[in-house]
Amino acid sequence: xxLVLATLIGLLFAFGTYLLLRRDLVWxxxxxxxxxxxxxxxxxxxxxxxxxxxxxxxxxxxxxxxAVPETADPLVQALVLTAIxxxxxxxxxxxxxxxRVYEEHDTxxxxxxxGER
Amino acid sequence: xxxxxxxxxxxxxxxxxxxxxxxxxxxxxxxxxxxxxGVVAYAGVVAxxxxxxxxxxxAPGAVAYQVGDWPAPYGITLVVDALSAFVLVLTAAVxxxxxxxxxxxxxxxxxxxxxxxxxxxxxxxxxGALLTGDLFNLFVWFEVLLMASYVLIAFYGGVQHxxxxxxxxxxxxxxxxxxxxxxxxxxxxxxxxxxxxxxQRLAQPEAYGVAVGPxxxxxxxxxxxxxLKAGIVPFQFWVPSAYTAAPLPATALLAGAVKKVGxxxxxxxxxxxxxxxxxPVSLPGTAGDSPLAFLGPVLLLMAAASVVFGxxxxxxxxxxxxxxxxxxxxxxxxIAIPVAIAALVPPSAPGVAGLSARELAIAAALxxxxxxxxxxGMLFLAAATVRSATGTSRLSELGxxxxxxxALSSAFMVGALALIGIPPLSGFFGKFLVFDAAVRADRTxxxxxxxxxxxxxxxxTTRAWLRGFWGERTAAVETADGDPGQVAVVVVMxxxxxxxxxxxxxxxxxxxxxxxxxxxxxxxVDLVAPTGGVEE
Numbered sequence: 275x276x277l278v279l280a281t282l283i284g285l286l287f288a289f290g291t292y293l294l295l296r297r298d299l300v301w302x303x304x305x306x307x308x309x310x311x312x313x314x315x316x317x318x319x320x321x322x323x324x325x326x327x328x329x330x331x332x333x334x335x336x337x338x339x340x341a342v343p344e345t346a347d348p349l350v351q352a353l354v355l356t357a358i359x360x361x362x363x364x365x366x367x368x369x370x371x372x373x374r375v376y377e378e379h380d381t382x383x384x385x386x387x388x389g390e391r
Numbered sequence: 392x393x394x395x396x397x398x399x400x401x402x403x404x405x406x407x408x409x410x411x412x413x414x415x416x417x418x419x420x421x422x423x424x425x426x427x428x429g430v431v432a433y434a435g436v437v438a439x440x441x442x443x444x445x446x447x448x449x450a451p452g453a454v455a456y457q458v459g460d461w462p463a464p465y466g467i468t469l470v471v472d473a474l475s476a477f478v479l480v481l482t483a484a485v486x487x488x489x490x491x492x493x494x495x496x497x498x499x500x501x502x503x504x505x506x507x508x509x510x511x512x513x514x515x516x517x518x519g520a521l522l523t524g525d526l527f528n529l530f531v532w533f534e535v536l537l538m539a540s541y542v543l544i545a546f547y548g549g550v551q552h553x554x555x556x557x558x559x560x561x562x563x564x565x566x567x568x569x570x571x572x573x574x575x576x577x578x579x580x581x582x583x584x585x586x587x588x589x590x591q592r593l594a595q596p597e598a599y600g601v602a603v604g605p606x607x608x609x610x611x612x613x614x615x616x617x618x619l620k621a622g623i624v625p626f627q628f629w630v631p632s633a634y635t636a637a638p639l640p641a642t643a644l645l646a647g648a649v650k651k652v653g654x655x656x657x658x659x660x661x662x663x664x665x666x667x668x669x670x671p672v673s674l675p676g677t678a679g680d681s682p683l684a685f686l687g688p689v690l691l692l693m694a695a696a697s698v699v700f701g702x703x704x705x706x707x708x709x710x711x712x713x714x715x716x717x718x719x720x721x722x723x724x725x726i727a728i729p730v731a732i733a734a735l736v737p738p739s740a741p742g743v744a745g746l747s748a749r750e751l752a753i754a755a756a757l758x759x760x761x762x763x764x765x766x767x768g769m770l771f772l773a774a775a776t777v778r779s780a781t782g783t784s785r786l787s788e789l790g791x792x793x794x795x796x797x798a799l800s801s802a803f804m805v806g807a808l809a810l811i812g813i814p815p816l817s818g819f820f821g822k823f824l825v826f827d828a829a830v831r832a833d834r835t836x837x838x839x840x841x842x843x844x845x846x847x848x849x850x851x852t853t854r855a856w857l858r859g860f861w862g863e864r865t866a867a868v869e870t871a872d873g874d875p876g877q878v879a880v881v882v883v884m885x886x887x888x889x890x891x892x893x894x895x896x897x898x899x900x901x902x903x904x905x906x907x908x909x910x911x912x913x914x915x916v917d918l919v920a921p922t923g924g925v926e927e
Contacts, residue, residue, distance in 0.1 A: 294561075294565065299557075302561060306561060306564045306565070309564075309565060309568045310564065310567070310568050312568070313567075313568040313569075313571040313572050313575075314571070316571075316572055316575055317571055317572075317574075317575040320575040320576065320578055320579035321578065321579065349578075349584075350575075350578070353527055353574075353575075353578075356527070356531060357530075357571055360531070360534045360567070361564070361567070361568075363538070364534070364538075364560070364564050364567070365564070367538075367541065367560065368557075368560050368561065368564065371545065371553060371556050371557050371560060372557065374548075374553045375553050375554060375557055378550045378553060379550070387554060388554070
């Protein structure tokens with residue numbers, strides 16, 4: 275399972291990077307989205323099962339006395355939620371800017387849009 | 392209200408002013424007044440925090456605030472120590488004049504409707520990044536800061552502005568993904584995101600079952616992200632286009648404060664958090680075996696390249712702000728060189744007057760950062776004033792400004808001299824300490840780069856001066872109509888540059904305290920007092 279996940283995330287990063295290096299801006303945006311999602315998927319995999327205890331699941335620890343069930347580390351899921359929202363917003367903004375660039379330049383070819391000026 | 396609640400105040404003030412500026416956007420006079428009052432309040436709160444926490448005779452030196460009273464490492468920790476207070480003061484010192492100047496710089500129509508909320512959100516992001524004691528929160532604050540700066544760069548909505556935004560945006564989204572990977576990896580390795588807890592665990596890896604090896608690679612990934620924020624070569628590509636695209640007063644804040652956040656993050660993470668870790672590998676050219684030691688040579692190389700690249704680019708600049716933007720790349724190299732030297736000297740190497748060589752080098756970087764913030768912020772505001780008055784900032788269309796606007800030109804001269812490092816201006820001490828650090832570390836090649844960079848600084852400031860301020864008056868200058876308010880802001884900032892140079896002892900004492908705070912991992916851990924996480 276670990277190997278499959280690692281390979282998959284690696285492939286996602288590779289594909290995202292490939293798209294990022296394209297001349298077509300829409301592909302670049304796709305690349306951004308895929309790289310961000312690959313990072314999120316990676317983030318999900320970094321933690322395993324947490325040691326059970328009131329400290330690891332504070333919500334459960336506050337209410338019930340006694341046993342706390344073994345659970346997946348909840349912190350990582352909170353992080354991923356935050357990261358997904360942020361990358362979603364950023365990708366949406368990138369799409370808008372791309373559309374604006376298309377309006378101004380009549381092209382989405384990176385080379386035709388040009389450098390700093 | 393306990394003293395530790397002060398830590399959250401600099402964050403709340405700009406958040407409130409941003410909201411207030413949004414709510415009052417329909418009424419220009421109220422909107423602008425609210426916004427200006429917000430920045431004044433921000434500067435006041437930052438001064439209060441710096442005084443109560445660090446400078447006052449009975450100050451605790453550092454305070455930690457656990458948001459919602461959740462103990463570290465579960466809750467979000469906000470920390471004010473001398474290092475973050477120092478950079479906060481830098482931010483406030485440029486934020487206030489930049490806002491005052493932008494009130495007159497932006498056209499009276501609806502141009503500034505969203506400028507004010509964005510400006511305050513940028514301050515929120517900077518402040519959050521400086522105060523947070525949690526790695527993931529650092530990521531979130533970076534995104535807050537970036538979101539505001541994207542929109543500020545795209546602010547005018549012209550062809551050049553959207554393009555600059557797009558490149559900046561793409562670079563930073565990739566950097567954010569890289570940062571997430573690094574943070575996730577650090578969490579998997581150390582089992583914590585709280586920076587104090589992480590420092591504690593890395594200092595005693597056996598006790599916590601932490602493998603230190605991966606930290607080296609992960610910290611290198613993080614380092615790339617911070618270097619991008621600071622605009623150090625080879626991550627400098629976005630700087631010139633972004634800085635020339637944003638409204639000039641906002642650029643003053645971007646160059647003056649946002650860049651320093653990258654430097655601050657490097658200092659905080661590598662000198663406070665990772666420095667106690669040791670990896671059983673020794674590489675030639677490195678001192679010690681911490682991730683910090685491996686980073687030193689790389690940073691030194693990057694910083695030296697920044698000094699050269701920025702200097703050469705600035706000499707070729709076509710407009711005042713282009714010269715200043717490239718100069719920012721070079722100057723951030725001057726800040727990064729002592730940081731690299733600090734990483735290269737062994738932590739126990741002796742210095743002078745109770746400071747170790749490492750602390751001396753960090754203090755040099757901080758003093759230089761202060762000088763750069765004041766001088767470069769002022770120069771960008773001076774460029775804004777020239778642009779308001781003449782309608783252009785292209786060097787080919789300018790000339791003879793000195794005769795037309797003597798006060799503004801003198802201030803520009805002061806800023807240029809501060810960048811070069813003429814006593815008694817703030818720049819002299821910055822340059823002096825940076826050279827001192829290089830001599831102490833016995834690095835001849837670095838010294839040569841520093842001298843070369845200084846010569847380039849003289850070259851590009853002289854060129855901007857000769858082209859823009861002396862010579863024949865052009866038509867644009869002849870018909871120019873200077874705004875006394877903007878000129879006054881620039882002149883007051885120039886006086887500030889002189890004041891820092893004259894009253895340097897106070898500033899240096901603060902920088903010393905900040906350098907000690909940056910290297911004192913134990914004090915940082917004790918302050919935040921993480922309970923040790925799951926193991927307990």
